[in-house]
Amino acid sequence: MSELFERHRVLLERAVQATQERTYWSAFSEVPSGKIYGESAKADAAAAFDSRLGKPFNLPDHPAEAPIGNEVSPYGFRLGITYPSASINTLVNASKAASKAWAEVEPEARVGSCLEALVRLNNRSFEIANAVMHTSGQAFAMAFQAGGPHAQERGLESVAYAYAEMKKVPSKAIWSKPQGKGEPIVLEKHWRIIPKGISVVIGCNTFPTWNSYPGLFASLACGNTVIVKPHPSAILPLAMTVDIVRQVLAEQGLPPDAILLGPDTAGSEITRDLLSHRDVAIIDYTGSTSFGEWIKNNTQGDVYTEEAGINSVVIGSTENFAGMCDNLAFSLSLYSGQMCTSPQNIFIPSKGIETNEGAKTFNEVANGIASAVDRLLADPARAAGVCGAIANPATLERVDSGRTLGRLIRDSSAVEGQGDARTATPLIVAVEPDASDTYGEERFGPISFVIPVDDVRDGIDRATALASKKGAITAALYSTNVDDIDFAANRFARAGVNLSVNLTGGIFVNQSAAFSDFHVTGGNPAGNASLTDAAFVANRFHVAMWRKPFQEAAE
Structure with missing residues (x-):
């Protein structure tokens, strides 16, 4: 059993329970307090954010052919950060090369790695808040909550659903069919979780982590490799996410290229060509209805969308x-x-x-x-x-x-x-x-x-x-x-x-709580998927079986 899975087993079991009960539960504190995240966490994060400005973002061993990046803070300054970019074929080939090893990792080890990454992301919530604030324009408190703990909980929610759905499939069973007066037919049956393939997550400008984490972590947990394609104006929060997940995978001896960053710039977007690639099997998208319709009509992968709506x-x-x-x-x-x-x-x-x-x-x-x-x-x-x-x-x-x-x-x-x-x-x-x-x-x-x-x-x-x-x-x-x-x-x-x-107090129609509220129903043109329910994760893998006549082991 995976050491990381055992380390976070209690967290996972409580998350699975929360998805079934739908009552209030929070895994990560939304309060940006030094008593919770460390007395120097806010100052350290601000310094860490400042130290990134005007420099290349380092992603060790990540495919890199050219630096790219042109983010401008809505608060009035250029970030000046560049990110390693590579051609679509390079990214897809790297993802394919990692896919076999990642698919063969037992589900518990994949889930354990996702849980460890989410915990590490939570520990970096102050730094992520700075990144979200200066790419999306959210005020700091909201950037902390929505970009940090709330996004992490949506990721955890998708991991919990993925684990529950995979565990519904036993790895082995003895099948015995009675034959009247004759001996029963007895078969030994084995089942395996088979991932779909390469998953592409399309990040949005306004909520780069909150909207990306459900699909990102659902696909990883189910054994799919992931290419994260951030919005050109909001690369940093997802670059940090990819970096942290890759660190966890590398430490566990797992293929870090199971998750890759595919940045681009406005006017030179790679999105259409990337999504149209024959090897892309899963697409998670948040954005305009017009582009959502293009995706659904021009790609072959399974598509999960959150699109525009009129509330x-x-x-x-x-x-x-x-x-x-x-x-x-x-x-x-x-x-x-x-x-x-x-x-x-x-x-x-x-x-x-x-x-x-x-x-x-x-x-x-x-x-x-x-x-x-x-x-x-x-x-x-x-x-x-x-x-x-x-x-x-x-x-x-x-x-x-x-x-x-x-x-x-x-x-x-x-x-x-x-x-x-x-x-x-x-x-x-x-x-x-x-x-x-x-x-x-x-x-x-x-x-x-x-x-x-x-x-x-x-x-x-x-x-x-x-x-x-x-x-x-x-x-x-x-x-x-x-x-x-x-x-x-x-x-x-x-x-x-x-x-x-009749909302009149401290809860608002805008807000959606992980583990209780289903965000988007999939029942109208505002999106075809819900964050997060079983349908959001269950089709990210197949189940394959092999069977043979059962023979009792010799004593």
Whole structure:
């Protein structure tokens, strides 16, 4: 049995249990505290990040033909880090060369190596936070949590599912079929886990680790070799990940080329050619719907996607108007709306709603949300910590054009005191219900629409119809009517959307908890896979059998 597997057996067993119970459990602390990660961890990580700037990133023994890299921090400076790059054929050949040895490693040893890598990644969470912050634009606290412990837990979750699915297949059994009065037919049967082959993980700009770790670790645990293709603007977090996994493999005498880095630059992307290679068997992708459709139509591998969606909020009534507005304000502001779970469309009855503060008109509800955003972001330091920076300059262009799409409820502005950083606070625009060309497209970034509807059920119908057609990952409902809540739960479930109801406290529609929340259902165009369920891992391997007549061993 693998020494690393035994070292982390308790962690693995608890993770498997958590996937079955779906109650709260956390393997890694989300609190960036020196008492947990070491008193000097934050300062040491900042120094380590600074020491990488302007230098080549060292990946020992990794295929390398030319240095590449042109990352620019959304906070206003160039990273100047270069990474070893190689041709697609070189990467694929190196991956194939490692695949036989990696596939023959017993599942427990592969799982143990993945667990060790995740623990080491957790120990480096402060350094990863700096890397995520200065490639994605997330504020530090969010970069720490989402880029560090939360991403690591999603990776652990996929390893737990992979282990559970592989363990459902026994390695050996004696099969005995009765033959009436004759002797039974007795066979000795053996089963083996057979990996699919080369897996390619396509990283995204906004959540480079959180969205990549599930597929990366699921494939590795199931015996597939992995090529990680980061977004050109967010290479560093995944380069660090590849480096740490390779270190673990090398120390165990396992092939480090079981995981490789395939960086590129904007305008010279290798993605299409890499994914089209005949030896690529598995593809994990997060990004736009258009490129997701290209992948599904032009590649031969098994494809797991998380794509764009249009998330909606439907407001019917509330017992806590201020709490509702504050909760939505945070959801709209968090990471400047650059989350795949951020709400875009807010459907409000044109006749207004009933609240604990009395009846509120459509405009009063819209302005209540806008005022809550103003209160939340009034302090520049808090605004910077909530909004972070804008990952892609194109998002600022969308905000500028968004001002002309309807009646301005709240204008967007830069966050004060952020120097050269790209920043933008939420833009809220009122549009008519027949303006589906406006609100019926994803407007990625801090752009939201308030839309008058006949009543709460009309809002639910519009939101679910849009989700079924264009995709959605999350939805929120505010209602004091039990029948309306049941109606919404049924409609959103059929549309393949996860629904949150009456959130007013410290949990938000944007957030997804590992080991409890299934992120994306796979039931609408926002993605064909869920992070993480059994279906996400079970098809990453085949089962092969050999059998022979059973003969009892001589005594």
